[in-house]
Amino acid sequence: MKLILLSGGSGKRLWPLSNDARSKQFLKVLENDKGEMVSMVQRVWGQLQSAGLSESAYVATGRTQVEMLQAQLGAEVPLIIEPERRDTFPAIALAATYLYSMESARLNEIITILPVDPFVEDRFFYAVKELETVLETSGADLGLIGVRPTYPSTKYGYIVPLSDEPSTLYQRVSHFKEKPTEYQAEELIRQHALWNCGVFAFKLDYMIDLLVEKGLPIQYEALRKQYGQLPKISFDYEVVEKAEHVVVVPYEGDWKDLGTWNTLTEEMGKTIIGNGVICGESKNTHLINELDIPVAVLGLSNVVVAASPDGILVTDKSVSPKVKDWIPFQQTPMYEEKHWGWSRVLDCQRYEDGHGVLTKRIGLAAGKNLAYLMHTNREEVWTVVKGEGEFVMNGNYMRVKPGNVLHIPVKSMHGLKALTDLECIVVQTGAWAAEDEVVEIYSGWDDVMRHCLKM
Amino acid sequence: MKLILLSGGSGKRLWPLSNDARSKQFLKVLENDKGEMVSMVQRVWGQLQSAGLSESAYVATGRTQVEMLQAQLGAEVPLIIEPERRDTFPAIALAATYLYSMESARLNEIITILPVDPFVEDRFFYAVKELETVLETSGADLGLIGVRPTYPSTKYGYIVPLSDEPSTLYQRVSHFKEKPTEYQAEELIRQHALWNCGVFAFKLDYMIDLLVEKGLPIQYEALRKQYGQLPKISFDYEVVEKAEHVVVVPYEGDWKDLGTWNTLTEEMGKTIIGNGVICGESKNTHLINELDIPVAVLGLSNVVVAASPDGILVTDKSVSPKVKDWIPFQQTPMYEEKHWGWSRVLDCQRYEDGHGVLTKRIGLAAGKNLAYLMHTNREEVWTVVKGEGEFVMNGNYMRVKPGNVLHIPVKSMHGLKALTDLECIVVQTGAWAAEDEVVEIYSGWDDVMRHCLKM
Numbered sequence: 028m029k030l031i032l033l034s035g036g037s038g039k040r041l042w043p044l045s046n047d048a049r050s051k052q053f054l055k056v057l058e059n060d061k062g063e064m065v066s067m068v069q070r071v072w073g074q075l076q077s078a079g080l081s082e083s084a085y086v087a088t089g090r091t092q093v094e095m096l097q098a099q100l101g102a103e104v105p106l107i108i109e110p111e112r113r114d115t116f117p118a119i120a121l122a123a124t125y126l127y128s129m130e131s132a133r134l135n136e137i138i139t140i141l142p143v144d145p146f147v148e149d150r151f152f153y154a155v156k157e158l159e160t161v162l163e164t165s166g167a168d169l170g171l172i173g174v175r176p177t178y179p180s181t182k183y184g185y186i187v188p189l190s191d192e193p194s195t196l197y198q199r200v201s202h203f204k205e206k207p208t209e210y211q212a213e214e215l216i217r218q219h220a221l222w223n224c225g226v227f228a229f230k231l232d233y234m235i236d237l238l239v240e241k242g243l244p245i246q247y248e249a250l251r252k253q254y255g256q257l258p259k260i261s262f263d264y265e266v267v268e269k270a271e272h273v274v275v276v277p278y279e280g281d282w283k284d285l286g287t288w289n290t291l292t293e294e295m296g297k298t299i300i301g302n303g304v305i306c307g308e309s310k311n312t313h314l315i316n317e318l319d320i321p322v323a324v325l326g327l328s329n330v331v332v333a334a335s336p337d338g339i340l341v342t343d344k345s346v347s348p349k350v351k352d353w354i355p356f357q358q359t360p361m362y363e364e365k366h367w368g369w370s371r372v373l374d375c376q377r378y379e380d381g382h383g384v385l386t387k388r389i390g391l392a393a394g395k396n397l398a399y400l401m402h403t404n405r406e407e408v409w410t411v412v413k414g415e416g417e418f419v420m421n422g423n424y425m426r427v428k429p430g431n432v433l434h435i436p437v438k439s440m441h442g443l444k445a446l447t448d449l450e451c452i453v454v455q456t457g458a459w460a461a462e463d464e465v466v467e468i469y470s471g472w473d474d475v476m477r478h479c480l481k482m
Numbered sequence: 483m484k485l486i487l488l489s490g491g492s493g494k495r496l497w498p499l500s501n502d503a504r505s506k507q508f509l510k511v512l513e514n515d516k517g518e519m520v521s522m523v524q525r526v527w528g529q530l531q532s533a534g535l536s537e538s539a540y541v542a543t544g545r546t547q548v549e550m551l552q553a554q555l556g557a558e559v560p561l562i563i564e565p566e567r568r569d570t571f572p573a574i575a576l577a578a579t580y581l582y583s584m585e586s587a588r589l590n591e592i593i594t595i596l597p598v599d600p601f602v603e604d605r606f607f608y609a610v611k612e613l614e615t616v617l618e619t620s621g622a623d624l625g626l627i628g629v630r631p632t633y634p635s636t637k638y639g640y641i642v643p644l645s646d647e648p649s650t651l652y653q654r655v656s657h658f659k660e661k662p663t664e665y666q667a668e669e670l671i672r673q674h675a676l677w678n679c680g681v682f683a684f685k686l687d688y689m690i691d692l693l694v695e696k697g698l699p700i701q702y703e704a705l706r707k708q709y710g711q712l713p714k715i716s717f718d719y720e721v722v723e724k725a726e727h728v729v730v731v732p733y734e735g736d737w738k739d740l741g742t743w744n745t746l747t748e749e750m751g752k753t754i755i756g757n758g759v760i761c762g763e764s765k766n767t768h769l770i771n772e773l774d775i776p777v778a779v780l781g782l783s784n785v786v787v788a789a790s791p792d793g794i795l796v797t798d799k800s801v802s803p804k805v806k807d808w809i810p811f812q813q814t815p816m817y818e819e820k821h822w823g824w825s826r827v828l829d830c831q832r833y834e835d836g837h838g839v840l841t842k843r844i845g846l847a848a849g850k851n852l853a854y855l856m857h858t859n860r861e862e863v864w865t866v867v868k869g870e871g872e873f874v875m876n877g878n879y880m881r882v883k884p885g886n887v888l889h890i891p892v893k894s895m896h897g898l899k900a901l902t903d904l905e906c907i908v909v910q911t912g913a914w915a916a917e918d919e920v921v922e923i924y925s926g927w928d929d930v931m932r933h934c935l936k937m
Contacts, residue, residue: 042778306808307801319830320816322794323497323809326801327785332794339758339777339789341796346762346781353761354778361775373828374843374907375774376867382884384867386841386907388829408887410863410909412831412839429837430911432863432889452829452841452909454865456885 028159028228029136030080031107031122033115034068034088034096034143040287040351043338044315049364051286052144053095056315058296067144067285072100078152086143087122098364110254115140116265117257119227123234124247134232137162140262142225146294148280157276158228161197167274169267170228171200173221174282179212184223184263186275187215200273203263221277227262237266288313288331288340288347301334311344317362336361336371367395368445373452385455391416391445399442399469399478404458407441409433414449418442419475422482444472483614483683484591485530485539486562486577488570489523489547489598495742495806498793499770504819506741507599508550511770513751522599522740527555533607541598542577553819565709570595571720572712574682578689579702589687592617594625595717597680601738601749609733613683616652622729624722625683626655628676629737634667639678639718641730642670655728658718676732682717692721743768743786743795743802756789766799772817791816791826822850823900828907840910846871846900854897854924854933859913862896864888869904873897874930877937899927 034052041051052068059065059073075081086096087107096104107125109118119140126132137159145151151172158170173186184205188198203223207215235245243257244250258265267273285291292313299305301316307326316322317335324332331347333340342350361372374386391397391414399419411431418427420441427433427443435441437457443449457463469475489507496506510519514528530536541551542562551559562580564573574595581587592614600606606627613625628641639660643653658678662670690700698712699705713720722728740746747768754760756771762781771777772790779787786802788795797805816827829841846852846869854874866886873882875896882888882898890896892912898904912918924930 043775304808307798307804316794318794320498320791320793322796323805325795325797325805325808327782327796327798330782330796332796334794336775338775339771339773339787339794341777341779341782341785341787343762343781349762350778350780353759353780373841376843376905378868384905384907386828386843388831388841406885408863408865410911412909412911413833430861432887434887450831450839452839454867454907454909456865456867 028080028083028156029126029130029132029138030075030084030155031119031126031138031140032071032084032086032143033118033140033225034086034092035112035115035118039354040348041291041333042350042354043335043340044317044333046337049095049362050092051291053092053099053364054291056291056295056300062296064296064300066099067146068096069099070146071141071144074147074149074152077149078156080152080155085122085125087118094363094365097366102366110251113254113257114259115262116260117254119262119266120234120238120243120257121247121250121254123231124238124245124250127231127235127245128247132231134230134235136231137228138231138234139228140226144285145224146281146283146285147224147278150280151278151282154276154278155226155228157196158226161274161276162228162230165197165199165272165274167199167272168229168233169270169273170197171267171273171275172224172226173275173277174224175277175279176212176216176220176222179209179216180222181206181209181212185212185215185220186223187218187220188275197274197276200275203268221275222282223263224278224282227267288333288342288350289344292331292344303332367397368392382457383455385453387453387455388412389451389453391443391449393445393447393449396444396472396475397442398467399440399475400465400467401438401440402455402457403438403464403466405455405463406437406457407433407435408454408456409435409443409451412450412452414445414447416446416449417444417472419479422479424476424479440468442469442472442475444475483535483538483611484581484585484587484593485535485610486574486581486593486595487526487539487541487598488573488595488680489541489543489551490567490570490573494809495803496746496788497805497809498790498795499772499788501792504550504817505547506746508547508554508819509746511746511750511755517751519751519755521554522601523551524554525601526596526599527559529602529604529607532604533611535607535610540577540580542573549818549820552821557821565706568709568712569714570717571715572709574717574721575689575693575698575712576702576705576709578686579693579700579705582686582690582700583702587686589685589690591686592683593686593689594683595681599740600679601736601740602679602733603735605735606733606737609731610681610683612651612731613681616729616731617683617685620652620654620727620729622654622727623684623688624725624728625652626722626728626730627679627681627733628730629679630732630734631667631671631675631677634664634671635677636661636664636667640667640670640675641678642673642675643730652729652731655730658723676730677737678718679733679737682722743788743797743805744799747786747799758787822852823847837912838910840908842908842910843867844906844908846898846904848900848902848904851899851927851930852897853922854895854930855920855922856893856895857910857912858893858919858921860910860918861892861912862888862890863909863911864890864898864906867905867907869900869902871901871904872899872927874934877934879931879934895923897924897927897930899930 036050045051053066055064055066085105162170187201189201299314303316303322305324310328312330315333329344368390370389376384491505500506507523508521510521514520540560617625642656644656754769758771758777760779765783767785770788784799823845825844831839
């Protein structure tokens with residue numbers, strides 16, 4: 028079995044902690060067995076490792092999440108990168124062609140699609156494993172996992188089984204019902220319907236045949252090229268609801284969508300993450316503070332306070348699902364994790380004459396390097412404040428340490444490698460970001476060194 | 483009549499907007515007639531100007547508030563600077579000797595002491611003016627202003643009049659009662675007692691005689707020198723309660739102590755100051771945001787959210803008077819107004835090896851200059867990002883503009899004058915602040931220019 032984890036979403040409902048570079052699945056708000064704070068994607072990856080499934084897992088994602096996934100799961104995590112975000116059908120189709128043409132997967136290999144951030148118990152992954160046997164023995168086209176409903180939710184999709192024998196290992200699916208009324212939901216539960224949790228298993232040839240049938244390429248590179256023309260449609264609508272022979276494996280256990288502040292804080296390991304206090308009569312109140320400055324919450328119950336370099340949210344928990352609708356702020360992410368470390372915007376000014384100043388603190392992990400590149404319309408001043416490294420500008424090599432000031436004029440090629448953990452204060456001045464172009468020359472440090480020798 | 487405004491207080495109850503460099507009286511949260519945001523001290527100074535009293539007013543304050551007072555009231559505001567903070571008796575004694583020996587005030591001059599931040603109506607200052615006539619005609623030692631109570635408060639001090647004829651211009655004082663019980667307060671109100679609002683008027687010789695009697699110097703410089711030995715005691719206890727002949731002028735009108743978030747926000751001109759939104763069912767909720775990042779408050783009523791570079795407060799209004807007790811944070815002020823402009827800390831890091839990095843953005847107003855000085859243990863990198871100016875380092879003069887990078891090694895003398903409004907990003911590195919010493923060489927720019935010519 029090969030697993031494809033779909034990592035999408037911009038996570039505006041968890042503003043200000045989530046942003047375009049850091050979707051909700053990357054927020055480190057859960058506590059693992061060792062008392063460390065981990066993100067949802069790290070929790071799921073750990074569960075896959077425990078279940079012996081991580082070795083055969085890939086993450087399908089967009090370009091904006093690559094740095095974050097590598098930072099959180101390790102640089103070796105196998106990624107299938109969508110050229111742009113379209114929806115789950117194109118994403119799954121691309122992943123299938125990748126396995127078929129790039130990884131030479133067998134046509135009868137079972138492919139299982141999983142969301143990257145279900146909050147579930149470990150035994151959920153035993154159900155995932157069972158999908159293999161179930162697909163083989165049932166001869167079904169598609170295998171799903173259904174969660175036993177705990178209340179007549181009107182927010183989820185329901186999988187309605189054909190028989191009403193809830194005790195078998197799997198059941199044949201009759202049909203689906205999206206977001207029913209509460210009355211309908213009660214009736215569905217009586218029919219032993221299950222919540223659809225977004226897991227799909229199929230044999231590779233099922234998907235490949237489907238692509239052929241639709242006149243789409245089955246080679247990865249070819250499909251990638253015309254990815255922008257694929258319809259923006261979900262796998263549920265395009266495939267699952269049209270499939271003839273679908274089975275479902277029931278899972279009985281916790282299954283939660285931690286996509287809003289009220290559901291997320293229920294699973295938080297602590298009431299306070301970061302620098303701050305909650306005082307006075309405060310019940311069921313949570314504080315997540317990623318800023319350096321302290322936060323004090325006094326005499327408030329059922330409240331979430333979340334502070335990040337992007338902004339500050341203070342909300343009653345009951346209305347927190349509406350955050351997405353109410354937040355009018357559109358902005359560049361202020362904190363980003365990178366494959367080489369992290370970058371944090373300290374200050375951002377735009378002056379009347381149109382020029383701008385961006386002040387950042389960046390941290391490079393020992394052994395990592397920034398790409399060798401140049402800015403067409405910005406100059407930079409870097410002050411090394413911690414650690415040691417190698418700096419190259421226009422082919423000239425120098426060792427750097429705290430106190431060194433690196434003045435990088437417009438259109439100068441430059442790169443930096445950290446020998447030990449290294450930090451710089453970076454002041455960028457010149458044209459505002461939109462008018463600046465970054466030209467990358469080399470990404471690997473070996474190439475930069477060779478370039479120096481040639482100069 | 484000469485007026486002395488006492489400007490004290492650290493204003494911890496209005497954390498995080500108030501700090502040691504910016505007491506509550508300096509917060510610009512009130513709206514004036516022209517729709518501009520002004521501070522309490524600016525409001526009072528404007529009222530003094532309208533009443534024709536500002537010309538004879540002095541502000542008695544500590545060294546830490548000098549820059550702020552000059553920034554808000556103008557560089558010409560006459561200041562009497564206490565060598566250290568002690569309490570109101572030493573402060574008033576020092577001010578009296580200043581008027582006596584430095585300003586050659588007449589011995590029969592009426593001196594009126596006022597708090598710097600009463601929130602009152604304009605006619606309050608007519609009562610202040612009347613104190614002159616009242617002291618002359620009554621022959622009393624001390625004249626006070628008493629506010630007609632609006633409810634039996636247990637927080638204030640009461641002035642109990644001798645007679646029960648509330649209609650006269652002034653009344654002789656029988657005695658005082660500090661913080662009575664509610665039952666006592668009701669009884670006091672029946673006796674036409676008034677709230678003491680901290681205004682004291684006396685003839686200069688009354689205070690001078692008192693100093694002589696106590697064996698204290700009556701010359702300003704002499705008293706200043708032994709200021710540290712004066713008792714930390716209030717003027718109320720040391721003088722008012724022992725005085726034999728005291729009169730009170732009643733004032734009928736609004737009189738408020740805007741010293742806590744719930745009282746302050748009642749008088750705020752707007753519900754939102756700064757970048758942010760209040761959405762959903764939110765009644766009587768106020769947001770004051772001094773940060774660049776946005777704040778969203780959703781579905782919360784009777785709440786104050788205050789964000790500044792020092793920290794973030796989220797509090798139910800009813801418990802906001804307790805802010806002072808609950809805030810455990812001790813920190814260096816992150817934003818300071820200076821006589822030359824302002825300074826804002828962007829980032830502050832202390833590394834394991836004991837060295838530190840402080841990143842600031844500073845703004846100099848056109849025509850102003852930083853003192854010419856050197857740091858014994860810190861080096862600095864300044865990147866000019868806005869405006870034009872003159873920079874001098876070790877006697878060398880240069881004109882600077884955006885893009886210039888000024889690298890200032892340890893022990894280098896340096897100064898900067900703004901020709902137009904000027905901004906710099908400053909990165910200070912080296913020993914942590916406590917181990918660094920700043921040696922000021924010249925404060926005036928003329929001296930710096932002469933020094934350049936000599937080099």
